[in-house]
Amino acid sequence: MTAVRDPGAAPLLEIRGVSKRFGATRALSSIDLDVRAGEVHAVLGENGAGKSTLMKVLGGALKPDDGALRLDGAPFTPRDPRQARRAGVAVVHQERALCPHLTVAENVFLGDEPTRGPWLDARAMRTRSAALLTQLAGEARASRTDPSAKVASLPPGDQQLVEIARALAAPSPRVIVFDEPTSTLDAADVARLFEAIRALRARGLAVVYVSHFLEEVRAIADRFTVLRDGAKVAEGEVASSTIDGWVSAMAGRAIEALYPRSARAADPSREVVLEARALAGVRLPRDASFTLRRGEVLGIAGLVGAGRTELLRAIFGLDPIARGALRVLHVEGAARPHARLEAGVGMLSEDRAHEGVALARSIADNVGLSRLPWIVREGAQRAIGQRWIERLGIRAPSVDAPVSALSGGNQQKVALARLLHHDVDVLLLDEPTRGVDVASKATLYGVVDELATRGKAVLLVSSQVPELLGVCDRIAVMARGVLGPARPVSEWTEEAILAEATATATATAA
Amino acid sequence: MSAQTTTPKQLDLPRAFARALARAPWAGPLVALVLVYGFYAALAPDTFARPEIVVTMLCQTAVVVVAAVGMTLVIVSGGIDLSVGSVVALGTVVVAKALRGGLPLPVAVLAAIAVSIGVGALNGVAIARLKIMPFIVTLGAMSVLRGAAKGLAHEEMIYVDARGLESLLAALPKARAWMLVPPGVWLALGISVAAALVLRSTRFGRHVVAIGSSEPTARLCGVRVDATKIAVYALAGALVGVASVLEFSRLTLGDPTDSVGLELTVIAAVVIGGGSLAGGEGSVFGTVLGALLMTVIRSGNTHLGLRSWVQEMITGAIIVLAVALDGFRRRA
Numbered sequence: 001m002t003a004v005r006d007p008g009a010a011p012l013l014e015i016r017g018v019s020k021r022f023g024a025t026r027a028l029s030s031i032d033l034d035v036r037a038g039e040v041h042a043v044l045g046e047n048g049a050g051k052s053t054l055m056k057v058l059g060g061a062l063k064p065d066d067g068a069l070r071l072d073g074a075p076f077t078p079r080d081p082r083q084a085r086r087a088g089v090a091v092v093h094q095e096r097a098l099c100p101h102l103t104v105a106e107n108v109f110l111g112d113e114p115t116r117g118p119w120l121d122a123r124a125m126r127t128r129s130a131a132l133l134t135q136l137a138g139e140a141r142a143s144r145t146d147p148s149a150k151v152a153s154l155p156p157g158d159q160q161l162v163e164i165a166r167a168l169a170a171p172s173p174r175v176i177v178f179d180e181p182t183s184t185l186d187a188a189d190v191a192r193l194f195e196a197i198r199a200l201r202a203r204g205l206a207v208v209y210v211s212h213f214l215e216e217v218r219a220i221a222d223r224f225t226v227l228r229d230g231a232k233v234a235e236g237e238v239a240s241s242t243i244d245g246w247v248s249a250m251a252g253r254a255i256e257a258l259y260p261r262s263a264r265a266a267d268p269s270r271e272v273v274l275e276a277r278a279l280a281g282v283r284l285p286r287d288a289s290f291t292l293r294r295g296e297v298l299g300i301a302g303l304v305g306a307g308r309t310e311l312l313r314a315i316f317g318l319d320p321i322a323r324g325a326l327r328v329l330h331v332e333g334a335a336r337p338h339a340r341l342e343a344g345v346g347m348l349s350e351d352r353a354h355e356g357v358a359l360a361r362s363i364a365d366n367v368g369l370s371r372l373p374w375i376v377r378e379g380a381q382r383a384i385g386q387r388w389i390e391r392l393g394i395r396a397p398s399v400d401a402p403v404s405a406l407s408g409g410n411q412q413k414v415a416l417a418r419l420l421h422h423d424v425d426v427l428l429l430d431e432p433t434r435g436v437d438v439a440s441k442a443t444l445y446g447v448v449d450e451l452a453t454r455g456k457a458v459l460l461v462s463s464q465v466p467e468l469l470g471v472c473d474r475i476a477v478m479a480r481g482v483l484g485p486a487r488p489v490s491e492w493t494e495e496a497i498l499a500e501a502t503a504t505a506t507a508t509a510a
Numbered sequence: 511m512s513a514q515t516t517t518p519k520q521l522d523l524p525r526a527f528a529r530a531l532a533r534a535p536w537a538g539p540l541v542a543l544v545l546v547y548g549f550y551a552a553l554a555p556d557t558f559a560r561p562e563i564v565v566t567m568l569c570q571t572a573v574v575v576v577a578a579v580g581m582t583l584v585i586v587s588g589g590i591d592l593s594v595g596s597v598v599a600l601g602t603v604v605v606a607k608a609l610r611g612g613l614p615l616p617v618a619v620l621a622a623i624a625v626s627i628g629v630g631a632l633n634g635v636a637i638a639r640l641k642i643m644p645f646i647v648t649l650g651a652m653s654v655l656r657g658a659a660k661g662l663a664h665e666e667m668i669y670v671d672a673r674g675l676e677s678l679l680a681a682l683p684k685a686r687a688w689m690l691v692p693p694g695v696w697l698a699l700g701i702s703v704a705a706a707l708v709l710r711s712t713r714f715g716r717h718v719v720a721i722g723s724s725e726p727t728a729r730l731c732g733v734r735v736d737a738t739k740i741a742v743y744a745l746a747g748a749l750v751g752v753a754s755v756l757e758f759s760r761l762t763l764g765d766p767t768d769s770v771g772l773e774l775t776v777i778a779a780v781v782i783g784g785g786s787l788a789g790g791e792g793s794v795f796g797t798v799l800g801a802l803l804m805t806v807i808r809s810g811n812t813h814l815g816l817r818s819w820v821q822e823m824i825t826g827a828i829i830v831l832a833v834a835l836d837g838f839r840r841r842a
């Protein structure tokens with residue numbers, strides 16, 4: 001923490017009395033916040049606390065109802081994101097904002113393209129975005145940094161790097177805002193991002209950093225501010241505070257156990273509900289063998305892009321199976337998603353906005369969607385939605401609110417609620433706690449534990465190794481499309497999982 | 511992930527080129543065009559393969575191509591324009607009226623183009639600023655402008671001396687055989703090349719794609735979404751205006767009932783050419799090929815002497831087939 005900063009200096013960015021309402025929801029009430037040059041300032045809070053709303057105000061995507069911003073002492077009232085960016089405030093938004101049909105380079109410079117006369121300077125766009133992406137993705141993974149690739153063809157983690165590169169490419173940045181930048185990144189990407197952020201800090205820029213990964217916040221931030229229900233409830237120096245302290249400030253109470261776990265033991269005599277033998281998809285996975293029994297939570301660890309999502313998609317019938325054997329419940333071989341659901345298998349996609357929720361529809365519509373009765377009674381559907389709002393602590397104005405009006409973490413809970421309401425026997429969960437705050441994570445882990453106790457089987461894909469260690473009975477690691485052997489969680493450590501995830505394909509196949 | 515040691519430089523260039531060619535959005539339409547042309551040429555070898563027929567077909571396509579280039583921009587931006595046929599008819603009436611009123615030729619031509627630009631800009635304002643669906647706005651415009659054309663022409667054909675405008679798409683006289691094809695075809699070609707460059711290599715063009723690909727993202731990235739959309743519809747209007755002048759040169763009269771349903775041919779050309787009605791996709795070159803394909807089918811059917819009901823059924827089937835095959839190719 002050797003930031004070039006002087007606490008007495010005037011703040012680079014001043015936020016004074018900023019308020020914002022959405023209908024009856026007070027998303028922000030009279031927030032004061034100072035961000036100094038050469039510091040990383042973390043903004044913490046539960047799902048729906050107002051963090052993203054504040055970031056959107058900074059980036060010019062939302063206009064505050066009240067209050068004022070000052071940048072470098074001068075009033076800062078961006079009319080739109082373009083003006084904010086020109087003035088030096090660039091934002092990596094929580095929800096992915098890329099144009100899938102454009103190339104990486106075109107997305108990095110969208111709205112701010114370098115030109116030569118009337119033409120785009122395509123070469124400059126390519127070389128500059130390639131340089132930024134190499135910095136973010138590392139030299140070794142050259143294929144991730146092809147600036148001419150269409151964004152639609154990239155996996156989510158790489159798309160996130162494009163978003164980050166977009167912010168770093170701002171013409172003369174003063175403040176860079178990261179709203180949960182790491183939820184789709186693996187550990188190596190996060191390390192490189194932090195390098196980049198430290199370099200920004202050393203150049204005297206201000207960085208605003210929003211995340212639910214509090215360990216990461218500890219590693220990168222200098223100061224912090226905690227929001228709760230749209231109001232500032234705490235602020236201070238990171239060095240002189242504790243994570244437990246942040247958590248209780250965020251939740252307004254202490255969290256007892258992050259990983260609630262009932263006394264359930266793996267029982268090898270129980271029915272095998274999912275069995276894969278040398279399963280391979282068209283490209284990924286390349287070789288996956290495992291069994292999953294009732295009452296069991298099997299975790300799949302691995303780097304982003306290792307093929308874990310593809311494995312779940314193949315099992316659920318979203319992607320074709322190229323080779324190998326698969327049995328799910330009593331069904332041999334491949335099946336379509338609707339048949340899987342009928343048989344009692346459900347999947348939660350990692351791509352919330354596109355496959356997780358219908359953004360324009362209400363919470364009630366979303367939760368009931370996959371299990372509608374022949375005659376749909378609105379009252380009954382709303383009651384169901386209401387039940388899940390309470391069960392998972394979804395923060396929403398009402399069951400009739402469109403999911404697009406919820407904060408990111410609350411959208412994630414709606415997606416999960418649909419699956420839980422369907423009451424399947426086998427749950428395929430792909431990054432189920434992405435964007436979810438600490439207290440809600442504890443709730444979701446409790447739900448998973450309860451499912452297992454009731455004899456359901458859970459296949460859990462997660463990039464959060466502590467989460468896997470805390471929730472699963474057994475864990476297997478996937479590396480470059482090859483799934484290693486599943487071992488009881490007691491035989492794993494965080495280091496062992498990371499080592500196996502980064503090992504070469506031949507070593508894991510053995 | 512394992513094959514990442516090869517850097518782009520080490521790639522086998524000819525194969526990379528072949529792959530890029532196969533991936534190009536217009537590769538499918540090109541193959542379809544060659545196949546369909548070959549099919550008709552094989553069935554009617556003594557007429558259909560003759561160069562004069564090819565020139566005639568190019569002349570017949572010019573109007574559709576110019577209008578379809580504008581439609582490509584509209585469709586790539588995620589919109590649609592159903593008013594094309596009505597605007598072309600209105601344009602022929604405007605030119606004829608102006609000429610009959612004794613105005614000079616350039617003024618008559620510019621008047622038709624100006625009217626089209628105005629119509630396009632109004633459509634654009636209604637779509638971008640009033641947030642009305644493009645389908646509805648232009649469906650309304652289609653009806654309003656057809657009515658306007660009929661009113662302006664007093665529901666009659668307007669016969670008039672075309673004052674040389676007819677040579678735009680007429681067979682070339684001996685003295686100008688060096689031009690190979692009539693000037694109207696060159697005009698269509700020039701417009702296509704210019705539009706392709708604009709779409710691919712200018713900021714405006716990339717913003718059009720961005721809006722069609724994801725409008726919220728484009729807005730968040732500072733693209734002037736409304737202004738760009740209005741510009742797209744106005745530009746497409748300008749091209750429809752040019753198309754109406756070309757149409758007048760073929761008819762040599764103002765006809766308010768002309769070009770009914772032209773918009774569907776134009777939309778089909780864009781979609782056959784790789785355009786997606788969901789926005790974000792489409793290429794000018796593909797559109798030109800799509801327009802040529804439509805002409806080849808129509809005139810091929812005529813050459814074979816098919817009954818008109820058979821022609822219509824074949825035309826429809828080939829359109830759907832071409833788009834379906836292209837979809838398969840791209841997913842493969």
Ligand SMILES: Nc1ncnc2c1ncn2[C@@H]1O[C@H](COP(=O)(O)OP(=O)(O)OP(=O)(O)O)[C@@H](O)[C@H]1O
Nearest residue numbers: 022027047048049050051052053405406407408409
């Ligand atoms: N467009 C909108 N319309 C209505 N309400 C909204 C809208 N955007 C946000 N809200 C509400 O404002 C509140 C704050 O949301 P915000 O997205 O800022 O939360 P957050 O702190 O970023 O949460 P998360 O950690 O889940 O991302 C929430 O109650 C949310 O429901």
Ligand SMILES: [Mg+2]
Nearest residue numbers: 052094407408
């Ligand atoms: Mg948020």
